[in-house]
Amino acid sequence: MNRLHAAPAFRPSIVALTLVCALTLCKDSSLAGRIELPIFDAHIHYNHDVRESVPPKEAIARLRKAGVMRALVSSSGDEGTQSLREEAPDLIIPELRPYRANGETGSWFRDDSVIEYLRGRLNRYRYVAIGEFHVSGTDADLPVVRALVQLAKRHGLMLHAHSDADAVERMFGQDSDARILWAHGGYEKPARIREMLLRYHSLWPELSSRDDMLSNGRLAEEWRAILLEFPDRFMIGTDTHRPERWDTIAANAASARDWLGELPAEVAERLAYQNGESLITAEFSQKRALRSP
Numbered sequence: 001m002n003r004l005h006a007a008p009a010f011r012p013s014i015v016a017l018t019l020v021c022a023l024t025l026c027k028d029s030s031l032a033g034r035i036e037l038p039i040f041d042a043h044i045h046y047n048h049d050v051r052e053s054v055p056p057k058e059a060i061a062r063l064r065k066a067g068v069m070r071a072l073v074s075s076s077g078d079e080g081t082q083s084l085r086e087e088a089p090d091l092i093i094p095e096l097r098p099y100r101a102n103g104e105t106g107s108w109f110r111d112d113s114v115i116e117y118l119r120g121r122l123n124r125y126r127y128v129a130i131g132e133f134h135v136s137g138t139d140a141d142l143p144v145v146r147a148l149v150q151l152a153k154r155h156g157l158m159l160h161a162h163s164d165a166d167a168v169e170r171m172f173g174q175d176s177d178a179r180i181l182w183a184h185g186g187y188e189k190p191a192r193i194r195e196m197l198l199r200y201h202s203l204w205p206e207l208s209s210r211d212d213m214l215s216n217g218r219l220a221e222e223w224r225a226i227l228l229e230f231p232d233r234f235m236i237g238t239d240t241h242r243p244e245r246w247d248t249i250a251a252n253a254a255s256a257r258d259w260l261g262e263l264p265a266e267v268a269e270r271l272a273y274q275n276g277e278s279l280i281t282a283e284f285s286q287k288r289a290l291r292s293p
């Protein structure tokens with residue numbers, strides 16, 4: 001049996017988390033409140049430059065300690081993703097990044113060898129998405145990007161794009177059935193994100209590094225409005241693109257729980273983990289089932 005098939009089934013870990021909380025961590029009631037809401041972290045990288053200082057066991061421990069129930073992981077050098085997945089198949093959902101090393105964010109879309117690299121990895125491992133990759137504006141129509149979009153389509157994979165709205169529209173132009181996880185909501189303003197969500201129903205923005213969401217420590221009104229209008233479209237992320245970002249996972253989860261606490265509980269739960277679970281975890285579980293003998 002393939003070792004990936006032997007992985008434990010995905011199960012919500014809220015009960016386990018609450019139990020751990022009750023037994024060990026949460027004598028302080030404010031901490032208890034923060035730990036109770038599990039997080040689906042839709043933007044984790046385990047790049048080659050962090051593996052020595054934060055080995056896989058330690059990386060997994062940090063995610064679990066932060067109350068991350070599931071993490072969508074892509075890495076510059078896919079070995080990083082595979083090593084985390086091996087360590088914690090219940091926690092890690094793999095996606096395939098087109099970068100073999102850091103420093104390719106601005107050059108990959110003119111590098112034909114990227115497609116061969118992706119094909120090789122796709123033949124060897126299973127993923128839920130291709131990404132996170134960076135491309136903006138007219139570059140999204142370059143041949144390498146077109147080939148990547150078609151590769152994702154052929155393999156039934158989502159795209160995880162760090163792209164402005166223009167590039168997202170170009171990729172939907174290449175495949176109207178594409179499903180796009182939109183890193184940082186492209187750093188577009190909420191009004192533009194709203195237009196895109198109304199127009200494209202298979203577009204899900206993720207909210208890492210959106211410093212504009214808070215105003216005086218509270219959710220900015222335009223953000224509150226869009227989160228309430230589209231509660232099933234947004235996800236939380238940390239974006240560990242640099243080694244030191246691995247030190248911020250718990251703080252990021254805690255800060256997300258703070259602003260999520262300003263929203264109705266059912267909306268907060270959708271953003272915190274249910275959207276990731278119903279879209280990404282369910283999709284990956286289905287892929288595993290399809291591939292099982």
Ligand SMILES: [Zn+2]
Nearest residue numbers: 043132239241
């Ligand atoms: Zn990233």
